[in-house]
Amino acid sequence: MTPRPKRDREPAERLPVARVCVDVPLPHLDRTFDYRVPSDLDVKAWPGTRVKVRFSGQLVDGWLLDRVEDTAHEGRLSWLEKVVSAEPVLDPQVLRAAREIADRYAGGLADVLRLAVPPRQAKVEAEPAPPAPEGLVPEPPHEGWQRYPAGEAFLRALGAGRAPRAVWSALPGEQWPDRIAEAVAATLHAGRGAVVVVPDARDLERLDTALTALLGPDRHVALAAALGPTERYRRFLRARRGQVAAVVGTRSAAFAPVADLGLVVIWDDGDDLHAEPRSPYPHARQVLLTRAQQQDAAVLVGGFARTAEAQLLLATGWAKEIAANRDQLRRYAPVVQPADDNQLARDPAAASARLPSAAWLAARDALAAGAPVLVQVPRRGYVPAVSCQECRERARCAHCAGPLALGSANGVATCRWCARPAAGWACPACGGRRLRAAVTGVRRTAEELGRALPGVPVRTSGRDAVLASVPAEAALVLATPGAEPVAEGGYGAVLLLDAWALLTRADLRATEEAARRWFNAAALARPAGRGGKVVVVADSGLATVQALVRWDPAWLAERELGERRELGFPPAARMATLTGQAEAVNDLLDLAKLPDGVQVLGPLPVGEDEERMLLRTGRGGGLALAKALHDAAGVRSLRKAAHPVRIQLDPHEL
Structure with missing residues (x-):
């Protein structure tokens, strides 16, 4: 059917705006x-749909948020040009949460x-919808939650x-x-829906498997x-159309x-993967808490450790704690032993493998018992930083001043910034030409441990290749933080190096x-x-080490x-960072009508041409x-300011 010419269009009879x-x-x-809704789009143009409108002489995308009878605009309204899809993909509750998150x-x-x-994926919208599973989800077992004094009560409240709102400190070895x-399952049994957010794809795969096993297929x-x-849009539509009641994801x-x-759940909320890197940089935890508050939903913030933000939820009484008592902890926790780096100097044999004697003995005993050993190394690569052998001055690129690194034992040092080789490097301080490792990466550590323990298989898990799991057999498993694979039956020993x-790290x-x-x-x-x-290779007097020895993340979070x-830092206070060229940052501050009581701190240099102000x-x-x-920022945008300023509220890193 040929669309009616614009001049002959008639407004919709009902809710024409x-x-x-x-x-x-x-x-x-x-x-x-506000736009005028033509009668020929009346049936399709409803809240939640994608539309196209004429804006500043161009055809742009938009979201139809509402239909009303009249407008406060005194001039003539433009017509709604097109309804991209009659599928109302924007849920009213999601819109409400999005507005609060934006503010x-x-x-x-x-x-x-x-x-x-x-x-949008048009072909997915045209696909026939699969049938929704019939019947309610049966009540789940409670045995796993009974190990926590408040766990079973939480599950019964969901059912x-x-x-209920809870902060959960999981037991060591917990099948979270x-x-x-x-x-x-308890939430679905009560006829309500659930959203669960985890940091990465490995965690999502484990959770997806557990949900399929408990709920059956096509329930989430x-x-x-x-x-x-x-495929992502296909699954999104299943949730939007009400064909599934549970969604899990990153x-x-x-x-x-x-x-x-x-119910909303976030696992390991301290992981920086939960912080959105795109504007306006919201944190997944805050999105979930906002939705729970708006929709009267239950909350579960879980992890083996605990963040200061989660502790604040407990301190204010907004949430209750789910944690095991000390008897259960003694039953499930491993023995944690600190080992000072100074032991390496007193033990030449251990120094060759970068392991204090306590770590060496723990690894040897575990391997002898046929169990795998996990070695956590904070740095990836082979030797990610080198220095002069004579004066210990950090080695840098002669072209861009970037740090030099070694990719292999016999390789040439290269710049980590510009990738230029530094074959003829000479120390600008003393003229020396020999390099030594300033920081040892996971691959170099694997090489050293492989020589120290001949005949033992060595596996690595890190940025280039992340292992999901390892078998229950004697092996050394070296991993960077966050890439530790799960071992069948658990690891016989876990060594935490280079504390x-x-x-x-220069971070809050x-x-x-x-x-x-x-x-x-x-x-x-x-x-x-x-x-x-x-x-753990660290000083036993450190609060972090003491919390690990006692397995008491709650004490450390309360202290933090x-x-x-x-100090007046988040989450005890709200903080904003303004990052950009000095002139642009000062311009924004001059335009901002800051409320009373706002402190302006800085500026701090963050690059050659940029600075950062803290509010x-x-x-x-x-x-x-x-x-x-x-x-x-709106005023600067209207003026078409040449240089942008990045605004972040409560950034994950400070």
Whole structure:
């Protein structure tokens, strides 16, 4: 049918005005615009659909958010040009959460919707919908949660349709995918939906397997970027159409459109993969907490370690703790032993393998018992940093001043920034030409341990190739943090090397991040009753080491939160960072009508041409600060300012 010419178009008889969010990433356009709905699009143009509208003389994409009877606009309204798809992919509850997230992070609604709804795949919308499974999910078993004093009560509350909120400290060796699957099953048994977010694809695969085993097929979908756009959109539509009641996935799944949301879960919320790298940089934890608050849903924040943000939920009484008592901990935890780096100097044999005697003995005993040994090495590569053999000055590239690194034992040092080889390198301080390892990577460590323990298989897991699991046999498994494979039956020993590399990071979360990586690795060890041992090469007097020895992540999180309160850092306060050229940052600050009580700290250099300003306010002033910065960014956008400023609220890294 030929479309009617625009001049002959007639407005829809009912609700003739459409309120549209145009998909234009400019801060000064972060509002709705009214358009006239023609009668020929009346049936398809409903809230939640994708549309095209004429904006500044161009045809742009947009979201139809609402239909109303009249408009406050005094001029003539433009027509709605096209309904891209009659599929209402934008759920009203997701829209509500997206608006609050945009306001919290000083962003635009269009930017958040771009994160929340995947790109359209027309052929998927035309596919016949598979039948939804019939009947309710049976009540799940409670045995796994009975090991926690408050665990079974939490599960029963979910099964009764209530909305408990909890922070869960998982036991060492806990099969956490099974526990989360049971919580999801209890929620579905009550007739409500669930959304679960995990850090990466390996965790998602484990959880997907556990849910399929407990719920049966076609009861849930797993969303991840690795699926590809077609399959991802197909699974997204199944959730939007109400064909499944549970969605699991990585950070973008936090916006999944689940009907009658009854439970949100985030596992290992301290992982930086939960922080969105695209504007406005929301954290998956905050997205889930916002949705839970808006929709009266239950909350489960779980992990082997605990973040200061999770501890704040407990401190304010917003959530309750689910943790095992000390008797259960003694039953399931491995023995944790600190070993000072100074032991290497007193033990030449151990020094050749970079292992203190305590770590060496633990590895030898585990291998003799036929168990695998996990060695966590914080640095990837072979030798990621080298220095002068004579004066110990860090070796840098003569062209760009980048750090030099070695890729193999007989290789030539190359620059990690510009990749230029440095075959003729000479130390600018002393003229020396010999290099030594300043930092040892996982591949070099694997080489050294392989020579020290001949005949023992050596496996590596890291950036280039991440192992999901290893068999229960004697082997050395070297992994970078976050890439530790699961061992069948657990590891006989877990060795945590180069603790200084984690603890000395110039970041607010250095202590918290070191603890998270250590607890996650140590949780893969066998219980002490089966010979499991963890050796951390660090000073035993450090609070992080003491928390690991006692297996007390709650104590460390409470201590960390207390220090953040004293220093005035998130989550005890709200903080914004402004990053850009000095002139642009100062311009934005001049335009921003900052609320009373906002402290301006800085500037801090972050590059050759950029600086960073920090803005701090109390927790209650976060929304006002975000609005002031967003409005100032809108003014600069309207003026077409030449240099951008990156605005981040409560960034994961400071």
